Amino acid sequence: MKQKHTLLLLCSFLITSFLMAQSGKISGVITTSDGKPAPYITVAIRGTQQTSLSNEEGYYEIKNIKPGNWTLSVSAAEAAPQERAIVIAKGAMLTEHFVIKETARELDAVFVNARKSTEHASVSLRLKTSLLETPQNIQVVDQAALAQQQVISMSDGLVRNVSGATRVEHWGDLYANITARGSQIQAFRNGFNVVASYWGPLTEDMSFVDRVEFVKGPAGFMLANGDPSGLYNIVTKKPTGITKGEVNLTLGSFDLYRAGLDLDGSLSKDKKLLYRLNIAAQNRGSHRNFEYNNRYIIAPVISYQLDEKTKVTLEYNGQFAKMTEVGSYYIFSRSGYGTYPRNLTFTNPGLPPTRINDQSGYLTFEHAFNPNWKLTAQGSYFRYNQAGMSSWPSLMDSVTGHLIRNIGLWDAKSNMALGQVFLNGEFRTGTVRHRILAGVDAADKKYYADWGQSHDLDTLGALFDPENPGYGVPDNGYPVFDRSKPLEERAIAAGGIQTQRYSSIYVQDELAFFRERLRLTLAGRYTDVSQIYGTGTDFSKARHFTPRAGLSYSIDQTLSVYGLYDQAFIPQTGVLTNGGKLKPVTGNNMELGIKKNWFHNRWMTTLSVYRILKQNELTADPQSDPGAPTSIVLGEKVARGVELDIRGTILPGFTAMANYAFTEGLITKVAPGAAGLYTVGQIVPGYARHTSNAWFSYELQTGALQGLGLSGGVTSLIGRYTGWSIEGQQLPDYLKLDGGLFYTRDRYRFTLNVFNILDSYLYTGSYYEMPSIYGDWSQASLKPAYYYQTEPPRNIRFSVSYRF
Template sequence: MKIRLYFLIALTLLSYATYAQHNGTIKGKITTSDGLPAAFITVVLKESNQNTVTDDNGNYAIGRLKPGSYTVKVSAIGVIAQDKIVNISTGETVNVNFILKENNQALQEVTIAGKKNKYKISLPSASLRLNEPLLEAPQNIQTISDQIIKDQQIISMSDGLLRNVSGAARSEHWGDLYTNVKMRGSQVQAMRNGFNFVNSYWGPLTEDMSFVDHIEFVKGPAGFMLSNGDPSGLYNVVTKKPTGINKGEVSFTIGSYDLYRTAVDFDHKITADGKLLFRLNAAAQTKGSFRPFEKNDRYTFAPSLSYQLTSKTKITAEYALQNAKMTEVGSYYIFSPNGYATLPRDFTLTQPGLPDTKINDHSAFLNLQHNFNSNWKATAQVAYSKYLQVGYSSWPSRVNTNNTIIRNVGIWDAESTMKLAQFFINGKLNTGGVVHRILAGFDGGKKNYMADWGQSHDLDLASAPFNVYNPNYGFPANGYPNFDRTKSLAERATAAGGLIDQKYLSAYVQDELGFFENKLRLTLAGRYTYVNQSNYGGEPNKGKKVTPRVGLSYSIDKSASLYAVYDQSFVPQTGILKNGEENLPLTGTNYELGFKKDWLDGKWNTTISVYRILKQNELTADPSNKAGENFSIVIGEKRAQGVEFDLRGEITAGLKLIANYAYTDGKVTQVADGVTSMEVGQVVPGFAKHTSNAWLSYTLQNGALKGTGIAAGFSHLAGRAMGTFSGTNEERNLPDYFKLDGGLFWENKSIRINANVFNVLDKYLYTGAYYTGYWNAPNYDLGVYSWQAEAPRNYRLSIAYKF
């Protein structure tokens, strides 16, 4: 009996082996026209309906094919589909390679969309206008991928995202309404899909992560990316677009303080040929707070369409609505004359019963791309934004030394409109042995912001102030506000001085010259910008300037490069000089050196950079002004300098790491004669001297627990000078900050379960500033501490289903 059993088993195995030998395999490699591997390209066998996608190196394989004839088709968004007929014989392996007719820039959206398990992105988005891998660019650019956002359960721009970028920190202004990011000594510009989306000092509304694909942080000025702004850099939010891959995901999140959230991502080809693509991203959440009477409810709706008009022309349209209903702006703030964190972490100055602040944020983008050939491409795009806000802000009108406060509520109705346009050309040509990467274009925009902040109301009376040690949240002593909204917002904003507008137009050209088979690259660029802007109802201020850019990058080998860059940016200023000289814009100049390296075939990357930014021509009031005079003088010079290090990627199979460190120092280096408001060596607030962050995750690759993982991360900031800095008076300066997070997860091809604990050590964490003289005239030395506390230890659990 045993002999028969062994015989049957042997016969079965032999039959299977014989059958397998009759099967064939098609494999190959797909590359771009410039020789780079094309990752995550769809490969389909028409006759069998089998399909696969290429890996990071552009390789693919389809096995277990019966002898016969097959048609191999490759396709991706933005490239021309190709077919090849292949005949397979018994047991044969056939190599079928493809060279796509577009360069790597046309493939970057597919590459980014496909890398769902990667922390490292090697290519910039098309909206940054660069036509080269990040490794070759003479600029420090760090990208936070979609997978990082999911792993860390980030749901908005202000939700712990900055731990993934060296030297970036968030200032506390207005809580979760706006994300003010400080980097390299000052606030950086907020971009969306390559457009500058700042229409007032505080904007834009924090993006919900449901419609965000990834976020790029560009260190230092980059004139071809923004027309005018601070030289510290920018962050560019890249929204999700159709990929040409039929897929979808629905997720549910619950968390501490009544967080309930649902998000949907549906990506589909409308037509079988893949010419018309559709994607819908939407989310809805209710969210409470560890502080009483506080909430932040939102929903987001973001559809997008793309259509391949011809084999060379594609048009993409996007729309996003963000609706927010939250406690009055300013509810996060705490004030005390006694020092930071001297009140309970869950203490609030908010008055229950105040109406919610309501916001509708609309944005639309239209992008047209035309590829003349494999080397030349033109892009035209427009953006429109309409931001509508009806609500209140809170800020005390008096902070007394006896720990009582007069709480004040002000109206804050606002409307913002932006109309923006861009056109640029990317090209590549050879002259002799020199490779030229050309970028040329122009952009312009018109921005208008108006706000009524001219009405306010004290909730408390001088005879019945709010006692922070015995708070009474009943009916306020002075009653609730009843603001007058009978006039139009435009009329009220004009009366309140709440008008901000800007018009700008710029043109730029850049040539990156590649020598010695493109190992050495010299970038020469210039940009002309004209700006006309006015603030708070004042007279228009005009500025125009040509900003140069010179960069040098050298590839030591295929995985390492050195770079150096000199760049400028400028900001127009309002002021009249007594000597009649021209009022020059505030100019920022950046000097930077850096080294980049990819490790283990590009699975992870490190970047180290050193920089020095000089700000010149900044104006302040002339101290010699006589009665009725309003002249300005040039302050002198400010300097920000530092070192930054970033590491990100997959170190070994299943082990992913993000780690970074930055040293930042900002000081006054020159002071003009007669300036008494500052002195040489004085710290210029807007940074933390030492920032270090890490996020480490490990996923089991085999066994019964395959897909199970653990993650942990920390953020540490020392020497914080974010809003104010008081020199050696340590009690007025922010203490060091340390936050520890961690979690567990499990995933397979269809399901992911993710649970994270934030602020594991349950520390009293906060950021803030020390104010002197604001509330205590004439005794201006009596200062007030203001801070915003972060949540105690809290939890989130997410379940996502992919289909």
């Protein structure tokens, strides 16, 4: 028996030796253009699963290659790929060296860019601690997700990538209005709070966006004053130091035509002067008749490396839009939600377009004193101009649902000057590591709007019939508005002034103990803010200190648990019915979570539970004089929930994103002045109790169809409450299914997606008491009106991109 085993082993050895003698081997060294070893470069035999990764010395080796003609491929993240034809003879040992065009410094930047979405926040979030060790739920949507899902603006389904994030009311593609944890979250761009009014800013076009960071809950390290539910931070594209470019074309349903160009490179031989230029243009129609949204975008960036420690970056973002009037997306019904065809519109051809110019400029100075200390100073100026109109019915027949369409003037402008200086540092006291963040923020924001003029398109004798709409010349003609006076003067008369000035100082220390496994964050921000609202007579001022304390513990290098207490506050304007001093809204956030990176950081998971308590919020006093309205203190609200985020690579070529959120918003205390109007336990509208999303993608790694992929996703909203009112019907559950194909070959990528595959009638909306009649105007009274916005039926989008 023993002899048989020995004989079998000998035969196996001889057969294996014979097969290995018939196969070949290839090896070599990969270097950068400046002669340095190039580590972590992928070398593959195309059409097979045989790959190798170069080591720290740039050496690679692939064994057991079948004899024949093959193509050897060399690639790394964003680095330019190379291919070379090779011939493997029986038993051959081939040597092939490669020189990539990137320098060692540029290659390092490539790997930093490739890792930053999963490991670190952007510079504009100010944090030096990795996302795994940061005691807060922070989610990042990167370029790969944006391209695969064909997201072209902030309102284009991007929120599916983040647990609990929804758009309660879409506002078309004008404003993002994203909600999470029970309230609308703040909009940031490159670390600046760009909220000048409730309605802004204009949705960012993805042509100049590198990534979007969602920070859940209060964020004292960024937020001076704002809603404690959180923020999203748009990080714009910057020069990488790698000479490359990309052009892309997109076609889609409802007359979508779009083109974009992304150029990245150096303007000097020493590569100290770098540039990035993104331009895009689109014509975009809608599933609703006569609705359109046309834009062009230009976003140049220049950076200059003064020396190894100092860099200056100058950036401009310009978005120029021409679209139908604000509110053209809404449908109004006396019977309920979703009662009319999806393509119905209440706008009218012949109305002039609304034009919006959204421009911003940034100047950033970065100086590293040494590897442990860095100073960042940046200033920004935002200028927003809107010349247009808004639409909203002025009267509805309570029996037939026929109505008078009203067009209101909406000219607006916003000027914002913002500045930040912050210092990141690290030092030790004994065995304790300190990571310091200290800085000052300041802003001066002015928003002026004239919505004081309006015009009815229809008359009592010729109401608009949604069931048999007519779109000829309106019975009452087209509006002619008076714009002879300066906008600032008109805004005073219309009550359309919103200004805010604030300054704040912030200090944070992250203390790390026990070989940095336990991290204690202690921080505080002091903010001084004043604002004017309405006609310019409503003035408020507040000074407030907001503390922050966080604890994070690394169970191992891939698993951490954390706890957080943080505060935020929102200044308020108005007049109290019973007099007295206004207090700011305060928000207290308590959060617990666990973060885990799996399989060498290929999977990332975050599970968090939170409770946000908001106090002192004002609400309108319904018993006050309509000519001089006053406010009362509501009491106390709570938002609480659970959030789970999962994303990463399951298998080679198979990536997945999935998230779930349970959200609940309730009134927990009612102030004496609000008794009878509100009750404890009453729902705070504007969220879905259960929000679920998923997106999966698989790309074939070998064979004749290598590069072909399949992707798809689903969004589910269960237990939806209306946007603003707790009255009326609760919205039905929401289910949307999307999917498509893509193909990557050499420098080309083709993407085809079908959205709303099930062709479901999807919408969001709320309840409104509209002036209504039955017979004549003297019978007018407030009656229920349901308003909603429909989403497109089944539609397709095709994109082709070429990288060079």
